[in-house]
Amino acid sequence: MAELAAQTLAHHLAGPEIKDAVIAVFQMIAAAIAANTDGDQRAVIRKSPLPPAIVAELQVWLTANADALRAAIEADQLLDFAADRIIAWNSSPSIRSLSTTDFLRDALADWVSGRPFHDIHRRMISVDVRVSGDRATIEDAVALCESAFAYDLAMVAASLSDLAEGMDETLYAGFSKLQKQIKYGLTDLAAMAFIEAGFADRVVANSLSVLWNNVRDREGVRAACRHAALVPALSVFPSYFSTVAAELAG
Structure with a gap:
């Protein structure tokens, strides 16, 4: 763990005392992960850039809703069922800067269905969304789709797919497909x-x-x-x- 910490920019730029603190933080994180996760969860955490606490929440939600998720996948309604939770787990600056997130579920559905940026921008304007206090521009709509949706939300869906891989083939296939749909903004x-x-x-x-x-x-x-x-x-x-x-x- 000390070797991993030593490869970070923070360790490289720090003085001797801070270097020791950086290593100590890495060791505490490693100890917490070892104490609170099993082998399958650690494998997902190793692949996912999401915080371990979020990965643990994803696992709990996936297990608790497995039957409902299978039904949603069979009905081709997985995005509709999971959208609110996927949005809630995001950490995107493009979303944090918004004055309201009430429109995101519909905007995400627009994006996945292949609707153009100007349609999503029009939706933002219709609910008077402000971005860092300013009226939303077409550039803000593009950033929302290509950064928040295609990267951050797709990453959450990818982590759900990884968690489902050893659990249920239907869930794994469903979230793998959903991850691509959110990443590319397409369903076809x-x-x-x-x-x-x-x-x-x-x-x-x-x-x-x-x-x-x-x-x-x-x-x-x-x-x-x-x-x-x-x-x-x-x-x-x-x-x-x-x-x-x-x-x-x-």
């Missing part, structure tokens, strides 16, 4: 496959998924990139995406 599996392959724009990925909706993985995307219809399909977008397609086509 083909669109997500195009994004993961390199078409890193929701509008482009959605457009291509309409033409090749059976695509599910990188090989499927590569096959689509070799299709003659791809060139005209990408002609309305920046040339960067044509370069991506050419590289994938090989």
